[in-house]
Amino acid sequence: MIPSTLEYTKATSLDEALAAVKAGARPLAGGMSLMPMMRLRLAAPGAVVDLGGVPELVGICEDGDEIAVGAMTTHRSVANDPLIRQHCHVVAQAAAGVGSMTIRNRGTIGGSLAHADPHGDLPAAILAAGGAVIVRGSGGERRIDVGDLITSYLTTSLAEDELITQVRLPKGAGQSAYAKFHRRAIDWSIVGVGVSIGANGVRAAAIGVGDRPMRLSAFESVLNGGGSLDDAIAQAGEGLSPLGDLDGSTEYKLHLVGVLAGQAHAEASSR
Amino acid sequence: MEQTITVTVNGTAHTAEVEQRMLLVHFLRETLNLTGTHIGCDTSTCGCCTVHLDGETVLSCSLLAVQADGRAVRTVESLEQNGELHPIQKAFHENHGLQCGFCTPGMMMSALGVIEQHPGASDDEIREALEGNLCRCTGYQNIVASVRSAADEMARS
Ligand SMILES: Cc1cc2nc3c(=O)[nH]c(=O)nc-3n(C[C@H](O)[C@H](O)[C@H](O)COP(=O)(O)OP(=O)(O)OC[C@H]3O[C@@H](n4cnc5c(N)ncnc54)[C@H](O)[C@@H]3O)c2cc1C
Ligand code: FES
Ligand code: FES
Numbered sequence: 386m387i388p389s390t391l392e393y394t395k396a397t398s399l400d401e402a403l404a405a406v407k408a409g410a411r412p413l414a415g416g417m418s419l420m421p422m423m424r425l426r427l428a429a430p431g432a433v434v435d436l437g438g439v440p441e442l443v444g445i446c447e448d449g450d451e452i453a454v455g456a457m458t459t460h461r462s463v464a465n466d467p468l469i470r471q472h473c474h475v476v477a478q479a480a481a482g483v484g485s486m487t488i489r490n491r492g493t494i495g496g497s498l499a500h501a502d503p504h505g506d507l508p509a510a511i512l513a514a515g516g517a518v519i520v521r522g523s524g525g526e527r528r529i530d531v532g533d534l535i536t537s538y539l540t541t542s543l544a545e546d547e548l549i550t551q552v553r554l555p556k557g558a559g560q561s562a563y564a565k566f567h568r569r570a571i572d573w574s575i576v577g578v579g580v581s582i583g584a585n586g587v588r589a590a591a592i593g594v595g596d597r598p599m600r601l602s603a604f605e606s607v608l609n610g611g612g613s614l615d616d617a618i619a620q621a622g623e624g625l626s627p628l629g630d631l632d633g634s635t636e637y638k639l640h641l642v643g644v645l646a647g648q649a650h651a652e653a654s655s656r
Numbered sequence: 657m658e659q660t661i662t663v664t665v666n667g668t669a670h671t672a673e674v675e676q677r678m679l680l681v682h683f684l685r686e687t688l689n690l691t692g693t694h695i696g697c698d699t700s701t702c703g704c705c706t707v708h709l710d711g712e713t714v715l716s717c718s719l720l721a722v723q724a725d726g727r728a729v730r731t732v733e734s735l736e737q738n739g740e741l742h743p744i745q746k747a748f749h750e751n752h753g754l755q756c757g758f759c760t761p762g763m764m765m766s767a768l769g770v771i772e773q774h775p776g777a778s779d780d781e782i783r784e785a786l787e788g789n790l791c792r793c794t795g796y797q798n799i800v801a802s803v804r805s806a807a808d809e810m811a812r813s
Contacts, residue, residue: 395723425698
């Protein structure tokens with residue numbers, strides 16, 4: 386279908402973008418989630434502001450013990466970036482597996498986090514790595530851990546006039562990997578798990594098992610307490626109660642969490 | 657809201673006044689009558705609408721026409737030159753790479769996206785590049801064979 390009537394502006398600076406958002410415009414990043422929603426009329430913003438011409442929002446650089454990734458950086462750039470591949474492999478690997486080439490050419494890291502799809506791969510990978518976002522709005526700038534950003538299905542703790550400007554990835558995420566299961570190439574993950582093994586121990590996060598990316602705390606505590614990988618896998622689903630749906634039953638998804646956590650952990654350890 | 661845009665399509669600059677909500681694919685098909693680019697879904701899933709925007713493969717159904725203002729778009733209509741089929745078109749013909757042909761323009765534009773940048777692409781890389789293009793007829797085998805053959809031909813010439 387054709388999107389409903391809208392007013393389009395293309396911001397050329399962050400200040401312009403923030404002013405437009407404050408005036409009620411919906412940010413348009415890669416459009417890989419927003420455009421289909423507009424075509425289905427699940428979203429009908431009266432105004433959109435295109436972030437594609439804002440120089441402050443693109444690019445990847447080292448900043449102290451973190452990597453700063455502009456919100457408008459595409460999945461393709463994240464997947465191919467040497468810094469991210471070296472320090473936060475889990476995030477590069479998740480980005481490389483998003484949708485298809487055409488989706489990765491346009492879809493962005495900031496858009497993925499803001500969209501907060503409970504099946505989105507990037508949020509789980511960034512949560513496993515221990516990443517955060519920098520957001521800006523009329524109240525100034527603040528930093529939010531990714532675990533506190535996504536609060537439920539398609540819902541974040543961003544204020545209406547706030548934009549994600551940067552994603553911060555720790556350089557100390559250690560060895561890390563992402564494993565997911567989906568039926569066909571372009572499908573969203575039924576379940577996906579990111580694991581990082583850093584100086585502070587194992588961190589693991591999964592999608593497809595709740596209304597937001599979930600830390601696998603039982604899996605983490607078994608391994609961080611010196612337990613075996615087999616025990617950790619057996620307990621990976623503890624505390625989670627994914628809804629059964631067309632993708633699979635609750636039991637099946639809990640089974641997948643264990644299998645994928647094991648795979649991601651084995652791959653991370655061998656890296 | 658209306659906006660005047662200038663988009664270079666297959667080497668020719670076109671200026672038109674469009675509604676800001678117009679999708680790029682509708683601009684190509686309805687304003688410019690370039691109906692080779694198809695529409696197969698509302699969910700950015702099928703890849704039938706794939707074109708090149710400044711050399712990169714994109715879904716023309718998931719961009720507004722105004723987002724292409726000042727930029728260069730290349731569609732399937734650019735392939736045939738003076739009655740001579742492009743190697744990718746010849747390869748689809750010779751390898752039976754299509755049945756109904758609905759997915760074919762998008763398939764060829766996605767395939768060109770990978771083999772022009774990387775003529776030595778492996779079969780796996782070709783398959784990866786075609787992940788976002790759905791075909792309901794062929795079972796994909798002959799499509800991959802067509803792209804393989806075109807890639808080899810283009811690497812030779
Ligand atoms: C067929 C298909 C398959 C896909 N498969 C996968 C998959 O396997 N895994 C996966 O993770 N994702 C998948 N995706 C989604 C993809 O990752 C999108 O890129 C992502 O969900 C949205 O990013 P975007 O840049 O396109 O954002 P948009 O679609 O432009 O925006 C999404 C939302 O975020 C808001 N927004 C965007 N940027 C900002 C910002 N900087 N600050 C505040 N708000 C902002 C927008 O207003 C909108 O509400 C798929 C998409 C499609 C169409
Ligand atoms: S029409 Fe289906 S992806 Fe564009
Ligand atoms: S040839 Fe019919 S959809 Fe591909």
